[in-house]
Amino acid sequence: MLVEELETLRESILSLELDPLRAAIRGQEVPHDFPHELVYKCLVAGIRYHDGFAVELRGKSIHQSLERAFNARDIMSNRLPEMENPEDIPYCFWHPDVPSQETLRQLLKAHPTLFIRYKVGRACAAGGYVKLYKELDLLPDVAIAEEAHDSLPASKGIHDIVMGTRNLYRVMDDYNLCLFDEPQVGAFLNGDTCVRSALDKRQPVHHEIFPPPFDITEDWCLAADGKRPEERPIPSDILSLLYAPLPRQLPSVEKDILILMAAFTGNIDRYVRLRRPRPINGEMQCIVRGIYHNTFFAKWCYEQPDLAVLQKFVHARFIMNDDLSWLNNDRPFSKEDVPRIIWYPQTANRTTYLELLRLIPELKQLVAQALVVSDSPAAFARLEPEITPEIYAEIMSEARSDAFQEFLHQRLSKEEEEELAEWMELPHDIHDSPQGTHFG
Incomplete structure (x- = not known):
């Protein structure tokens, strides 16, 4: 999710009252209105965890995810719901509870589709139902292997069956809640399965929420309270993988x-x-x-x-390598193609910055700042740049050639220097600089 998308999401959440959402998650009270997707997520969490909650909403076509939540709760409570349409069938019906083998057999009989077979196989891995799993005759799917590994020792039999095959396949797609169009042979365990232990790690509902990478239960793993993901300690088995080679079969880790x-x-x-x-x-x-x-x-x-939005930062890295070959004639370039920093972690050659200015004249102020960082006072003075707060701060923040300070003193009054010095004392985001303020 990009920053802009996240900001839009959070702005739309700010107006929501959190207490009614917490009550819905706890299965205590049904919200009176549904102004945001987050309300449905909280209600789904309440339905899945609290059998009998919000049943007055069932069948009213308020939101399809609610119907799937009711059906998942029925299956987990060993009741077989009527699911006439494919969109009524939940992706996950093995969390927070695992249905019995008999319920899974009834589900298979009522819906003898390939998708249901793999979902039942996944439920078998969660519950350790080896006999039923063998009857399904499924490809050795990494999702089932990871689910079985997560449910050890109860699911050791299924884990050994799947991992004992010559080739693993990617069949279930937990990111998009479907099966892959074509099973991908030669797969390996890579942490791309939303196992039950991951679903147990809930995030408290709050105004600065971030959608999780998986949503197989359609509730964003929301809880009424608890620690936010960024507040939890990092397990030692994950820390060790930061400095060790990744194993071919990656353990079930976050x-x-x-x-x-x-x-x-x-x-x-x-x-x-x-x-x-x-x-x-x-x-x-x-x-x-x-x-x-x-x-x-x-x-x-x-x-x-898919990373095209970051190309301007790649341009900065190329500039620092004294490489301007990306500035070709295929399209016009502007200052929007270059970020605010083009001199860190290393500076380019002075001639590179000057050539960049020749090719994109509107980068004058940015190039001037780069020339300050690269300690090129003569080239800087020839540009006659406007003395912006950024340029002033760059000159004054470190030991520079005296020629820079002389340039400032010739163009700034005492009052202007004092104002700029005060600006330097304030915290600033380099991505949100006061571009409209100029001196000199």
Whole structure:
């Protein structure tokens, strides 16, 4: 999820009262209105965890996810619901409770589809139903293997059957709640399954919520209270994987921290293996850091269509490498194609910055700031830049050539210098600088 999308989501949540949502999650009270998707998520959580809750809403076509939640609760309570349409059938009916083998057999008889067979196989892995699993005659699916591994020792029989095969397949897609169009042979365990222990880790409903990478229960793993994901300690088995080679069969771990660190350090192999289909919280920021510090990672990102939004940061890395070959004649370039920082973690050659200015004249102020960082006072003075707060701060924050300060003193009054010095004392976001303020 991009920053803009997350901000839009959170702005729309701010007006919601949280106490009614917590009451819905606890199965205590049905909300009076449904102004936001989050209300349905909370209600789904309440329905799945509290048998008999909100049954007055059943069949009223308020939201399809509610019908699936009612049906999942029925199955987990060993009742077989009437599900006439495919969209009525829940993806997950093995959390928070696992139905009995008899209920699963009845479900198979009522809905003898391939999709249901794999879902039943998944429920078998959660419940340790080896006999029923063998009857299903399924491909050795990594999702079932990971679910069985998560349910050890009860599911050791199923785990051994699946892992004992020559090839594993990717059949169930927990990200998109479906089966893959074509089973992918040669798969391996990679933490791409939403196992029951992951569903047990709930996030408290709050105004700064972040949608989880999986939503197989359609409730965002919401809880009425508890610790937010970022507040929980990192397990030792995950920490050890930060400095050790990844095993071919990755254990069932919360791999988000591994994804973030792979992106942060620009480790292409680890990142490509671990990344999820959609960015997780903080991932895009970590990718930007990796781009700035690793040229090869930057080049790889440059060639990924789904990372096109980050191309301007790749341009910065190329600039610092004295490479302007990306400025071709295929399209016009503007200051929007270059980020605010083009001199860290290393500066480019002075001639590179000047050539960049020749090719994109509207980058004058940014190039001037880069020339300050690269300690090139003569080239800086020839540009005659406006003395913005950013340029003033860059000159005054570190030991620079005296020529820079002389340039300032010739163009600023005492009052203007005092105002700029006061601005330096304030906290600033480099992505939100006061571009409309100029002196000189």
